[in-house]
Amino acid sequence: xxxxxxxxxLSERPGQRARLQFACLFPDPGEYATQLNLFPGNNAxxxxxxxxxxxxxxGLYSQSMNVGNLESPxxxxxxxxxxxxxxxxxxxxxxxxxxxxxxxxxxxxxxxxIYLSHIHRKSQVYIAYPALSFAGDQLYPTVHTHQLENTLFxxxxxxxxEVQPGVVVVNPYRSIMSFQVHLIxxxxxxxxxxxxxxxxxxxxxxxxxxxxxxxxxLASSGEMRASLCVSAQYKLVAYMMLRDRAxxxxxxxxHLHTYCLY
Amino acid sequence: MSEQIIAKEFRxxxxxxxxxxxxxxxxxxxxxxxxxLEGVQRITRAGTACGGCRIILExxxxxxxxxxxxxNAEGPAGTTACVKPxxxxxxxxxxxxxxxxxTVVSSNAVPPQLLDCxxxxxxxxxLADSEGKILWKRNKVIRTNETFVFSTQEEADLPRPFHGMFxxxxxxxxxxxxxxxxxxxxxxxxxxxxxxATTGRPRFVLPLLVDPKFLKGANSIYLGMQNPHGKALNVIxxxxxxxxxxxVDQVLSIPSxxxxxxxxxxxxxxxxxxxxxxxxxxxxxxxxELDTHCAPTLxxxxxxxxxxxxxxxxx
Numbered sequence: 384x385x386x387x388x389x390x391x392x393l394s395e396r397p398g399q400r401a402r403l404q405f406a407c408l409f410p411d412p413g414e415y416a417t418q419l420n421l422f423p424g425n426n427a428x429x430x431x432x433x434x435x436x437x438x439x440x441x442g443l444y445s446q447s448m449n450v451g452n453l454e455s456p457x458x459x460x461x462x463x464x465x466x467x468x469x470x471x472x473x474x475x476x477x478x479x480x481x482x483x484x485x486x487x488x489x490x491x492x493x494x495x496x497i498y499l500s501h502i503h504r505k506s507q508v509y510i511a512y513p514a515l516s517f518a519g520d521q522l523y524p525t526v527h528t529h530q531l532e533n534t535l536f537x538x539x540x541x542x543x544x545e546v547q548p549g550v551v552v553v554n555p556y557r558s559i560m561s562f563q564v565h566l567i568x569x570x571x572x573x574x575x576x577x578x579x580x581x582x583x584x585x586x587x588x589x590x591x592x593x594x595x596x597x598x599x600x601l602a603s604s605g606e607m608r609a610s611l612c613v614s615a616q617y618k619l620v621a622y623m624m625l626r627d628r629a630x631x632x633x634x635x636x637x638h639l640h641t642y643c644l645y
Numbered sequence: 646m647s648e649q650i651i652a653k654e655f656r657x658x659x660x661x662x663x664x665x666x667x668x669x670x671x672x673x674x675x676x677x678x679x680x681x682l683e684g685v686q687r688i689t690r691a692g693t694a695c696g697g698c699r700i701i702l703e704x705x706x707x708x709x710x711x712x713x714x715x716x717n718a719e720g721p722a723g724t725t726a727c728v729k730p731x732x733x734x735x736x737x738x739x740x741x742x743x744x745x746x747x748t749v750v751s752s753n754a755v756p757p758q759l760l761d762c763x764x765x766x767x768x769x770x771x772l773a774d775s776e777g778k779i780l781w782k783r784n785k786v787i788r789t790n791e792t793f794v795f796s797t798q799e800e801a802d803l804p805r806p807f808h809g810m811f812x813x814x815x816x817x818x819x820x821x822x823x824x825x826x827x828x829x830x831x832x833x834x835x836x837x838x839x840x841x842a843t844t845g846r847p848r849f850v851l852p853l854l855v856d857p858k859f860l861k862g863a864n865s866i867y868l869g870m871q872n873p874h875g876k877a878l879n880v881i882x883x884x885x886x887x888x889x890x891x892x893v894d895q896v897l898s899i900p901s902x903x904x905x906x907x908x909x910x911x912x913x914x915x916x917x918x919x920x921x922x923x924x925x926x927x928x929x930x931x932x933x934e935l936d937t938h939c940a941p942t943l944x945x946x947x948x949x950x951x952x953x954x955x956x957x958x959x960x
Binding site: 400403422424425426429430463465492495498500506507510511513516518534536537538539541543545565567569571575609614623627630632634635636637640641642 | 664665669693696697698699700701704748750751754757788789791794826833836837838846850852853854863887927936947951952954955956958
């Protein structure tokens with residue numbers, strides 16, 4: 384399976400070009416404006432390098448269907464790329480959200496990260512967070528499994544009468560994936576939710592109260608605070624989401640991370 | 646030997662692989678024994694997650710990067726992506742003021758695939774105030790699957806308002822989780838993100854654009870800026886217009902391990918826009934040395950007055 388679908392527009396300089404692939408949530412555009420904001424010069428300094436070109440291509444998918452595409456202009460390290468994702472949808476589109484798959488082409492050795500923002504149109508609640516990368520369409524079963532790259536972790540679940548936690552799972556691949564969410568209680572005991580299937584190039588928002596007993600989550604404060612683990616066949620992309628119960632608005636998102644890096 | 650092979654610009658301690666948190670220093674240390682980039686990658690997993698740093702690794706060692714499909718699934722004994730033996734200190738922002746309280750959570754859970762491994766670990770943790778003065782150090786042994794929690798609400802002696810740095814040090818030789826999250830909570834809202842590594846970016850732009858409409862709107866931006874290094878930093882906070890690069894600079898001095906809490910709407914954006922006029926503005930943060938050893942860390946918070954909610958993340 385090809386991992387590079389759209390040819391890079393960057394100039395030909397062998398050994399000086401790379402592509403990163405990111406996947407993120409694209410919530411209901413009727414409720415939320417979603418923006419990508421990239422300042423590629425963030426890492427333009429020694430030892431990485433100070434010059435280079437950068438470009439983004441974004442594919443929007445809803446229920447596994449490609450519903451829009453966006454292409455950024457080519458910029459250099461002093462530039463800024465801003466993309467309004469809903470501008471890729473056709474007028475009058477009834478899309479209720481989905482995922483964005485982002486190809487970032489960059490020359491030189493300058494590492495780049497992408498931040499995206501969701502702005503709730505009515506309340507103007509504004510959240511910004513880094514998009515999580517994945518290794519492209521190519522799947523490496525042994526490596527993903529044995530090196531635990533298929534296991535993402537979130538220490539410390541937050542849940543209250545005002546705040547409702549959920550996990551966003553994105554399947555950026557062309558294949559159906561399945562995953563399981565595990566609750567690790569503060570006393571070390573574990574609860575495992577049912578295995579969930581997720582369609583190709585789609586996402587799901589899973590409120591933790593629909594997966595685990597609500598009392599467990601509400602009780603998880605102080606020394607008994609619970610943690611969350613998402614395990615899958617391959618490396619999936621997952622985010623922790625907090626929602627204001629009264630308004631039903633997403634108020635915080637951040638990506639899960641691998642278990643232990645040190 | 647490595648001195649001859651490794652390109653000289655890569656000698657230092659910059660982060661190379663953000664997925665597996667491998668710095669130039671980490672990688673060179675492994676290269677000393679392994680002698681090949683493939684060997685380095687088998688042990689550190691650098692360049693095997695998102696793949697974004699593979700080109701850097703190739704430039705650094707002058708050798709081709711390993712094909713991910715060829716990676717030995719088992720890896721060397723005692724080393725997987727889950728754990729690399731060693732001592733690390735992680736740091737984060739602690740707030741206890743009229744708006745937010747902080748809770749640090751680190752679960753010592755063993756990943757489900759590893760079943761009943763023993764992950765008992767000793768940790769030392771400490772708290773420094775805004776000037777970098779260590780208020781206390783504590784020790785704890787965390788048993789397998791046990792959760793570590795530190796909450797400012799349990800700290801009756803903590804001076805308030807408090808903005809400071811939390812240190813979490815652990816020596817790891819087994820398979821538990823190591824990272825931690827900080828949860829900041831107000832009366833009706835919660836937000837959370839993970840700890841920061843000690844190396845960072847000496848120049849970055851906050852990914853938020855602010856214009857006069859934003860300033861009159863429902864959101865306020867707050868910044869928690871920290872100096873994770875052993876010497877004082879002078880940090881330039883530069884508000885610039887994105888289209889023209891017209892700019893206004895302010896210098897912020899942060900002592901070693903110090904913290905500064907900034908109401909950015911009031912202290913940065915509004916005065917700069919008064920001087921620069923209309924437009925769309927962003928905040929560039931940098932240290933003149935442009936060296937990763939002089940990189941501040943930055944947590945940003947957005948408070949929405951309509952719903953009284955907070956969202957946070959960091960650079």
